[in-house]
Amino acid sequence: MENILTVLTAFFASSQKQPPPISQDQYEVIKRWFWRACFSQRYARGGAKSTDQDLLEVEKLKAGKAHNLGDFDVLLDTDFFTKNVFRMSSVATNTFILLLAQAKPLNFIQGTNISLQNVLSQGNRKEFHHIFPKAHLQRSENQYNS
Numbered sequence: 735m736e737n738i739l740t741v742l743t744a745f746f747a748s749s750q751k752q753p754p755p756i757s758q759d760q761y762e763v764i765k766r767w768f769w770r771a772c773f774s775q776r777y778a779r780g781g782a783k784s785t786d787q788d789l790l791e792v793e794k795l796k797a798g799k800a801h802n803l804g805d806f807d808v809l810l811d812t813d814f815f816t817k818n819v820f821r822m823s824s825v826a827t828n829t830f831i832l833l834l835a836q837a838k839p840l841n842f843i844q845g846t847n848i849s850l851q852n853v854l855s856q857g858n859r860k861e862f863h864h865i866f867p868k869a870h871l872q873r874s875e876n877q878y879n880s
Contacts, residue, residue: 735777735825735828736777737776737777737781737784737785737788738768738771738772738777740785740789741767741771741785741788741789741792742764742768744789744792744793744796745764745792745795745796760795760796763795763801763803763804764792764795764803766804767788767792767803767804770804770806770808771788771804772825772828772829772832773808773810773814773829774806774807774808774809774810775825775826776806777825778825784806788803791803814826815830831850835850
């Protein structure tokens, strides 16, 4: 996921104190590229070549030139989340968490917004099991790391 941050930083970086707003078209391209990069696990295996390519393309997008950002193959099976093993460091896990975060999760008891920064921080690993309740899944017939 660090490579995604690198590409996003290249796009949003500006030497101006007040950078110009991005266009709706640029926003849509960035959003499409982002999810395609996540679901394709584009940077999972090193990804230096892909990162370099995407950095070139994002600079073209930023300059308003013709680009190919996000124009790469994505094979997405309907069982993407069930066939992947979930670990804190896996792309599938991070993608799943980002999808959940988009839905603005609420506390079951108070109905208030959950601070994902606090709950999912590296220092708060004890809360991670709430997303993937291992004990419950072990009792069922599901594979508990899927």
